[in-house]
Amino acid sequence: MSRPISVEELVAQGLEAKKPKFISKAKRDRLKATKQKPAPFKVVKPEIIGPLNETSEPRKLLPVKAPRQEKNKGLFSWDDSEDTSGSYQPLVLAKLRDDDDDLLSSESHWSTKPLERMKARDWRLLKHEFDINYKGEDLGNPLRAWNEEQALPKRLINLLQDLKYYEPTPIQRAAIPIALRHRDVVGIAETGSGKTLAYLLPILTYLMNIEEEYMTLEHCQDANLNKTLALILAPTRELALQITKEAEKFCKSLGYNVVTIIGGHQYEETIHSLRNGVHIVVATPGRLIDSLERGLISLEKCYHLTMDEADKMIDMGFEKPLSQILLFMPDTKKLNSSIDSRILRVSKRSTLMFTATISSAIEKITKNYLTTPGYVFVGGANSLVDNIDQKFEYLDNSPPDKQLFDAERFNELLRVLHSEIRGNQFSVIIFANFKRVVEQLAEELSGKGFGEVATIHGSKSQEAREKAIQTFREKLASILIATDVAARGIDIPHVSMVVNYQMSNKFEEYIHRVGRTGRAGHKGKSYTFIDEGDKETFPELRKFLWNGGLKIPEWLSRTLNSGKKL
CATH class of the missing domain: 3.40.50.300 (P-loop containing nucleotide triphosphate hydrolases)
Incomplete structure (x- = not known):
């Protein structure tokens, strides 16, 4: 523990402090520049009233209202000469990190930045986008x-x-x-x-x-x-x-x-x-x-x-x-x-x-x-395709033999097709699960005035399948009817709608079917007929719609919740 300073030492220090010291012109200029800096707060001085000679009455000080302090400012004012902050020099200057600098500055989009200026945050935004x-x-x-x-x-x-x-x-x-x-x-x-x-x-x-x-x-x-x-x-x-x-x-x-x-x-x-x-x-x-x-x-x-x-x-x-x-x-x-x-x-x-x-x-x-x-x-596996408007129609009757002609379902198909014809484009792929149904639909639609209808299924030769696709691609036929053999591999940008005349047996195939439309940046539509016989696909369908943020149809919720037929 150090010894306290004696009275004699204090007096000596005071005398030493009163001695005049020589200050160079350069240092005087620096001090002058420091004093010219604006004070952080306005100094409030009292207003003096009356003469200042010795015979006058004592000076009266009028009360002065203190200025309103700004938020986070000090509570007191002081003389400029007593302010020592102007000449403060920090020992270490800390540089802001690049990430901090990006946050403090007005952030530009990653697409407008040079590659070398990309930061971790920019890459995260790109991946998220x-x-x-x-x-x-x-x-x-x-x-x-x-x-x-x-x-x-x-x-x-x-x-x-x-x-x-x-x-x-x-x-x-x-x-x-x-x-x-x-x-x-x-x-x-x-x-x-x-x-x-x-x-x-x-x-x-x-x-x-x-x-x-x-x-x-x-x-x-x-x-x-x-x-x-x-x-x-x-x-x-x-x-x-x-x-x-x-x-x-x-x-x-x-x-x-x-x-x-x-x-x-x-x-x-x-x-x-x-x-x-x-x-x-x-x-x-x-x-x-x-x-x-x-x-x-x-x-x-x-x-x-x-x-x-x-x-x-x-x-x-x-x-x-x-x-x-x-x-x-x-x-x-x-x-x-x-x-x-x-x-x-x-x-x-x-x-x-x-x-x-x-x-x-x-x-x-x-x-x-x-x-x-x-x-x-x-987008995750089995993700919803945002540019395809997907609609479902639940049919009450589930035919005992799905290879036989279903008049009710066919009439619903006609309604959907006629509503599509009113649009600017008419280029539709219809999916069915059986080649017999494919041929039935082609014959019926041709008889209803839809012109040439192209068909693809496993019993057709490769030459016939390629010819059907080419006919549809060149818009010589407005309708292509196919089994799942065409669910993958057909990349035709002008397909305006996909109709699932029969729901696929595996839900994964449904994803690939509807993926035939809405390609190359275009918007697409899909329309799916579904019945009680397709109930094995219902759980995955609900999960699929839920993950895509779409409304779950009432018939789907009721069927899954009750476990019974509608």
């Missing part, structure tokens, strides 16, 4: 614009603009950056969300990065003409043809060959299509295995695999064929132990899987054949 969610480590950020992805070749970016793909869709924003870094991807998004381009661009980038000497000198040799470099699997012929059509838009300009291997085509057609070599094969699993066993096609150099609509392939019983196909493909170990890694400029096989729903079978395939995949969820 497009309903993008990730599962996995080190997946990076979504794609804002085509020209900001350095891994995309400049030629490919220009081609996107020429083909009028001006902005990426949410699934493309989320999946493409991951796939371009040779990471396995599982993409879950609703039908019609642009998944095809989400895997075509990584495939094309992969081909464009392959050693040029190999592509121009070796791959075109006779021994390599049937060796594809990338494989795309689809569950149905229609979807395979749709993928091929989309791929050819790019491949014709880039000089790559796309070969389709599907049922309904002669093997001679496959051989003929391979005469100029192959870079991308689009195939259905069953016909591809036949072609592999016959030696028509080879996967010896194929290190890029895409499975589109994987959930549908599992539902159709293709799980075992998928495993067989993967046995024909080289794995990452072979890639790195051969010259292929140098030629193809990759260090692992890439596997991409796209699906609208997640099931235990999909998870099994993912676990067995994908390496630490990144999961991308856009």
Whole structure:
């Protein structure tokens, strides 16, 4: 404990303080500038009344009303000369963090910021805006614009603009950056969300990065003409043809060959299509295995695999064929132990899987054949399509045999179709569960003055199915009637409405059916006839509508709550 200061020391300090001190001109100027700073508060001085000489009466001070103190200001006023805050210099100047600076400043939208100015908060807003969610480590950020992805070749970016793909869709924003870094991807998004381009661009980038000497000198040799470099699997012929059509838009300009291997085509057609070599094969699993066993096609150099609509392939019983196909493909170990890694400029096989729903079978395939995949969820599995107005009509009578003609249901269909004709467009797909019903409806509607009606079902040849789709696409027929064989793979932008004449047996198929309308940014409508015989789909339908924020129909709530027939 220090000793108290004595009286003598206090007096000495006082005398020392009264001694005049020399102050330089520079310091005097600084002090003068400090005193000229405005005081934080107005100094209130009393008003003096009367003379100031010694003979006058004592001075009278008139009371002065103190000024109103502002909020958070001090309670007292003081003389400027006594204010020591002006010359205060902090020991440390703390810089605001960038995040704090963004919060304090007027925040601009992420789309107006340069890429290098994007902060974590901006990326979170972007993901929220497009309903993008990730599962996995080190997946990076979504794609804002085509020209900001350095891994995309400049030629490919220009081609996107020429083909009028001006902005990426949410699934493309989320999946493409991951796939371009040779990471396995599982993409879950609703039908019609642009998944095809989400895997075509990584495939094309992969081909464009392959050693040029190999592509121009070796791959075109006779021994390599049937060796594809990338494989795309689809569950149905229609979807395979749709993928091929989309791929050819790019491949014709880039000089790559796309070969389709599907049922309904002669093997001679496959051989003929391979005469100029192959870079991308689009195939259905069953016909591809036949072609592999016959030696028509080879996967010896194929290190890029895409499975589109994987959930549908599992539902159709293709799980075992998928495993067989993967046995024909080289794995990452072979890639790195051969010259292929140098030629193809990759260090692992890439596997991409796209699906609208997640099931235990999909998870099994993912676990067995994908390496630490990144999961991308856009809108969630089984999500409601916002741009489709979905309506339901509950029919009291459930026919004992749904393959027989139902006059009441048909009359309701006529009412719905006539209401649609009044609009500007009339382009409708009608779904039924049985090919017999498809043909009945086509005959009845043609007799009611609806002109040519196109039909698709499993008993039709591939040539007839392709002709029906082309007739509907070119608007030579305003109505296409189909079974679920057409629920996936038909991408026709002008479909104004989908009618479920019979509710699908599996609710997942309902999602894909209504996804045939409301495509390419257009609005769409769906109309579904439903009855007691469809009660197995009721729980999922209610959940589907609830998640989409739509009103649950009264008949649906009552049926599920009572567990009885209406």
